[in-house]
Amino acid sequence: MLRLDCLRAVYPDLEKCLVVTIMGATAAELHSLGHRPNFFYLQHAMGLASSTGLGLALSLPDQKIVVFDGDGSLLMNLGSLSTMARYQPKNLFHVVFDNESLLSVGGFPTATSTGTDLEGIARAAGIPAVRTVRTLEDFKTAVKNALHTSQLTTIVAKVEPTGPAGYVTDLSLVENRFQFRRYIQSLKRQ
Amino acid sequence: MPVSVTSSKVIFDALKKCDVRLISALPETWLVHLIRMADDDPDMVLVRLAKEEEGVGVSAGAHFAGVKSAMLMQNHGFLASINGIVSFAYLYKIPLLMVISYRGSFGERDPWQTQGGNVTEALLRAMGIPYSVLDSIESVEKRIRQAQALAESSLQPVALLLTRDLMWEE
Numbered sequence: 001m002l003r004l005d006c007l008r009a010v011y012p013d014l015e016k017c018l019v020v021t022i023m024g025a026t027a028a029e030l031h032s033l034g035h036r037p038n039f040f041y042l043q044h045a046m047g048l049a050s051s052t053g054l055g056l057a058l059s060l061p062d063q064k065i066v067v068f069d070g071d072g073s074l075l076m077n078l079g080s081l082s083t084m085a086r087y088q089p090k091n092l093f094h095v096v097f098d099n100e101s102l103l104s105v106g107g108f109p110t111a112t113s114t115g116t117d118l119e120g121i122a123r124a125a126g127i128p129a130v131r132t133v134r135t136l137e138d139f140k141t142a143v144k145n146a147l148h149t150s151q152l153t154t155i156v157a158k159v160e161p162t163g164p165a166g167y168v169t170d171l172s173l174v175e176n177r178f179q180f181r182r183y184i185q186s187l188k189r190q
Numbered sequence: 191m192p193v194s195v196t197s198s199k200v201i202f203d204a205l206k207k208c209d210v211r212l213i214s215a216l217p218e219t220w221l222v223h224l225i226r227m228a229d230d231d232p233d234m235v236l237v238r239l240a241k242e243e244e245g246v247g248v249s250a251g252a253h254f255a256g257v258k259s260a261m262l263m264q265n266h267g268f269l270a271s272i273n274g275i276v277s278f279a280y281l282y283k284i285p286l287l288m289v290i291s292y293r294g295s296f297g298e299r300d301p302w303q304t305q306g307g308n309v310t311e312a313l314l315r316a317m318g319i320p321y322s323v324l325d326s327i328e329s330v331e332k333r334i335r336q337a338q339a340l341a342e343s344s345l346q347p348v349a350l351l352l353t354r355d356l357m358w359e360e
Contacts, residue, residue, distance in 0.1 A: 044277035048247035055251020058235050059212060079240025177282045181254045
């Protein structure tokens with residue numbers, strides 16, 4: 001399963017969500033499908049995408065928040081699973097693309113390549129709905145279910161360790177951040 | 191426990207007066223009353239963290255959502271947050287109001303706190319983070335208001351150091 005195919009399959013469903021991605025390949029691939037003002041790409045600060053999603057979810061209980069995390073990033077901030085589980089925001093949907101690799105910094109294998117089970121860790125942390133998916137059909141079904149249920153959900157999507165040739169996009173980091181905030185403020189005025 | 195309830199209340203009320211509606215925190219002795227006040231207040235969202243760096247992400251999310259926030263932590267928690275401060279708050283121009291208990295300074299009796307005390311102000315200066323040392327209750331409300339205003343206008347981290355003189359009664 002390719003992460004790009006996963007993102008392409010659910011791209012239409014993201015239109016009404018607030019989306020936070022991790023750095024590198026995940027950000028570049030979502031951006032390549034067509035940037036939207038409701039997408040925020042956290043291009044550094046590994047581990048904090050899920051924390052950002054939590055801050056959004058607790059502050060905007062009526063908005064669906066989707067975080068596209070990765071195994072390398074989540075392993076840097078496993079405590080975030082326990083914090084998310086503690087507050088269980090119903091509007092937070094956490095997707096972890098697990099390619100068992102620190103792909104964006106050279107492809108070094110992460111601990112999930114030697115048996116660390118992120119689904120098990122998420123479940124044991126107290127995330128109420130957790131699932132691992134390995135096929136595109138299962139991914140699509142799991143995402144649709146998660147977007148239509150009111151329960152904090154973590155999906156671990158096992159994907160190939162491949163990505164785009166480059167990671168730099170034409171969207172400046174600060175431009176992305178101001179646009180994202182302005183988009184959210186425009187929702188409040190509606 | 192001789193942590194000052196009076197000072198904690200002045201700090202908490204000052205944060206509320208600045209319209210802070212979300213507080214992330216990791217418990218430590220000097221912050222015990224502040225955290226309880228945040229927990230007891232129905233108008234405040236308290237996010238108890240596993241590690242302080244998470245608070246940078248939580249505050250960024252709150253900022254995007256238009257909610258003013260503060261981070262409550264010990265100075266060792268500030269040390270644990272440095273990458274998040276640099277590669278999120280500075281990189282993306284995120285305002286952070288960091289309320290930091292200044293352990294390991296004059297009067298410290300716990301040996302394990304002392305090294306963090308040595309480096310706190312030097313690191314704040316090295317990182318270009320404006321900070322103010324709060325050591326008397328009279329100036330607390332104004333300094334918090336000023337720190338919050340500067341964080342919002344500059345879109346960067348600002349720190350307040352809570353000293354032993356302010357937080358400890360004995």
